[in-house]
Amino acid sequence: MKKRTYQIILLLLIIGIISIRLFYQKPNLYRKVDYLLGTYVEVAIYQKPKRARILADSTFNLMRKYEKILSSHIPNSEVYNINHSDRNSIKISSETSDLIRKSEEISKLTSGAFDITVGKICNRCDFVENFYPNQAEIKELLPYVDYRKIRVSNDSLYKESKGIEIDLGGIAKGYIIDKAIEFLRDEEIDKGFINVGGDMFLLDNNNPDKWKIGIQHPRDKGEIFATISVNNKSVVTSGDYERYFIKDGMRYHHIINPKTGMPANDLVSVTVIADKACLADALSTAVFVMGLENGLNLIDSIPDIDAFIIWEKNDKLNYKMSDGFDRYLIDVK
Numbered sequence: 001m002k003k004r005t006y007q008i009i010l011l012l013l014i015i016g017i018i019s020i021r022l023f024y025q026k027p028n029l030y031r032k033v034d035y036l037l038g039t040y041v042e043v044a045i046y047q048k049p050k051r052a053r054i055l056a057d058s059t060f061n062l063m064r065k066y067e068k069i070l071s072s073h074i075p076n077s078e079v080y081n082i083n084h085s086d087r088n089s090i091k092i093s094s095e096t097s098d099l100i101r102k103s104e105e106i107s108k109l110t111s112g113a114f115d116i117t118v119g120k121i122c123n124r125c126d127f128v129e130n131f132y133p134n135q136a137e138i139k140e141l142l143p144y145v146d147y148r149k150i151r152v153s154n155d156s157l158y159k160e161s162k163g164i165e166i167d168l169g170g171i172a173k174g175y176i177i178d179k180a181i182e183f184l185r186d187e188e189i190d191k192g193f194i195n196v197g198g199d200m201f202l203l204d205n206n207n208p209d210k211w212k213i214g215i216q217h218p219r220d221k222g223e224i225f226a227t228i229s230v231n232n233k234s235v236v237t238s239g240d241y242e243r244y245f246i247k248d249g250m251r252y253h254h255i256i257n258p259k260t261g262m263p264a265n266d267l268v269s270v271t272v273i274a275d276k277a278c279l280a281d282a283l284s285t286a287v288f289v290m291g292l293e294n295g296l297n298l299i300d301s302i303p304d305i306d307a308f309i310i311w312e313k314n315d316k317l318n319y320k321m322s323d324g325f326d327r328y329l330i331d332v333k
């Protein structure tokens with residue numbers, strides 16, 4: 001009998017210690033990395049470890065849900081079906097129509113510099129096999145590139161011609177980041193970040209000294225070009241140094257001028273800071289196509305949006321920033 005009592009006391013003691021440890025677990029920054037959206041994604045949550053782990057897994061599951069709908073790479077995703085349909089009108093979910101409507105707004109705002117129908121050309125590039133369509137092929141593809149030839153009505157996408165293809169690669173990462181941050185905020189997380197291949201949202205409601213991050217050096221992979229400090233903002237960069245190859249002295253990359261069908265080559269990197277990652281993502285791509293002057297004029301005309309633009313001349317890198325950007329800038333290396 002005595003032995004039994006000891007066992008029960010011991011068990012109660014162990015349960016007591018575990019629950020005290022769990023209860024007094026200190027919150028810290030829990031970080032988890034996984035591969036999705038064609039890149040490495042990091043979710044960082046400042047919370048007690050057990051809860052942080054659960055929330056990080058739910059955040060990844062949420063992002064995977066959107067990847068399955070919006071990827072042009074996954075057979076039978078909605079975007080894949082839009083691009084392979086032999087009909088002019090295709091049923092789409094509210095998420096896809098929401099994002100296509102947002103894309104259309106940005107296309108109008110940027111006079112067509114941002115245009116998801118470049119998918120017709122993007123889907124024929126291969127930056128692993130160093131393939132970019134030649135002039136004759138571009139000439140054939142260009143008639144399908146025009147955002148005014150698609151429209152969303154109710155729960156369908158209407159394509160003026162069946163051959164039109166879309167590519168949400170320039171806006172969907174930002175859109176998915178915003179959905180993830182919305183989820184974390186609903187779970188009352190007030191410190192952490194989401195990093196999707198360098199496109200980030202940095203969440204920190206109650207810490208004055210902000211997050212310090214680097215802008216990737218566009219011509220020196222391991223180096224940082226500038227460091228900035230931000231809080232509760234998204235920071236998104238578009239650059240010609242990730243998906244590219246050089247042939248006959250020309251850099252072929254994945255940010256396409258919808259008017260010419262060729263890679264936009266005035267700039268080498270555009271970083272946009274905004275409250276919403278979706279807007280930052282699309283504007284970084286658009287400004288990259290618009291070039292320095294038109295791009296900066298556009299950014300300076302929109303409140304609470306800032307940009308840091310890098311271009312190359314005679315092998316020398318130059319930079320310019322929007323009027324309000326210096327409040328984030330720590331230094332340029």
Ligand code: FAD
Pocket residue numbers: 036037038039066067068070071072073074113114115116118122167168169170171172173199237238239242243254255256257258281282284285289
């Ligand atoms: P940004 O500068 O933000 O945008 C460039 C991208 O936008 C281009 O890659 C093209 O997609 C598009 N674009 C180019 N020019 C224009 C223009 N003028 N207007 C509008 N859009 C333009 N990559 C993989 O390799 N495999 C995958 O399975 C894969 N799945 C993905 C699933 C989703 C849901 C998303 C959002 C992306 C996925 N990606 C995948 C990555 C994707 O193909 C792009 O490479 C990536 O989104 C480019 O992001 P970025 O910020 O580097 O480029």
Ligand code: MG
Pocket residue numbers: 169170171173199236237238281282284285
């Ligand atoms: Mg982007």
